Amino acid sequence: MMPVSGINIAFNREAVGPALIPALKLAGEGKFRWETVEDIWCGMCVKVICDHLGLGVKSGLPYVWRTERGDAIESLKKEWEGVKLMEDVVPFFQSVRLPQSATTAEDCVVEMAKTVKENLGKVDPMFSHAAETMEEWVKLWESVGSA
Numbered sequence: 001m002m003p004v005s006g007i008n009i010a011f012n013r014e015a016v017g018p019a020l021i022p023a024l025k026l027a028g029e030g031k032f033r034w035e036t037v038e039d040i041w042c043g044m045c046v047k048v049i050c051d052h053l054g055l056g057v058k059s060g061l062p063y064v065w066r067t068e069r070g071d072a073i074e075s076l077k078k079e080w081e082g083v084k085l086m087e088d089v090v091p092f093f094q095s096v097r098l099p100q101s102a103t104t105a106e107d108c109v110v111e112m113a114k115t116v117k118e119n120l121g122k123v124d125p126m127f128s129h130a131a132e133t134m135e136e137w138v139k140l141w142e143s144v145g146s147a
Contacts, residue, residue, distance in 0.1 A: 011046075012055075018105040018141045019049040024085075024130040036075070037082035041130070044093040049108040052098045088123050092116075106138050 011020065024041035050057050076083070096115055102108045113134035120127035 015053070015055055016046055016050060016105050018109050018138055019046045021045050021109065021134050021137050024089075024126065036079050037085065040082075040086070041089070044089070045109070045112060045134075048093055048096055048098070048112065049105055052102065052108055053105070085124065085126075088120060088127075092120055106142065109134050109138050 011017065020042055022038050022042065024037055047057060049055075096112065098108050098111050098115075102111045113131040116134070117128055117131040121131060
């Protein structure tokens with residue numbers, strides 16, 4: 001598992017850019033920045049896709065240090081819905097396998113969206129919405145020639 005912070009990540013745009021998906025958003029979360037659940041979802045998507053495509057993932061010391069601190073109790077209150085969702089999200093990402101026909105990050109995101117919809121969509125409609133967002137994200141990525 002690899003949670004990612006949206007303020008401190010470097011990646012190969014051509015290889016995994018489409019996998020950086022701001023898809024899973026809780027009701028009431030920020031409108032101008034990614035929140036914790038989005039970071040975790042994004043990191044798990046990227047890790048599964050990199051593993052499938054045989055791409056390396058390196059972690060290490062951050063290049064940007066953030067010294068501001070939040071209140072852990074307040075953050076937990078705000079993020080509680082996301083914490084509960086992790087009961088389903090973590091096992092899903094630990095077990096998800098993508099078909100060999102998925103050979104690009106875009107293919108992988110589309111396949112993962114199908115699997116999210118089939119497996120997690122039954123748990124909470126938020127996951128079905130995330131899957132739709134993932135599919136739309138790939139269409140946008142391809143339409144602007146980002147790959």
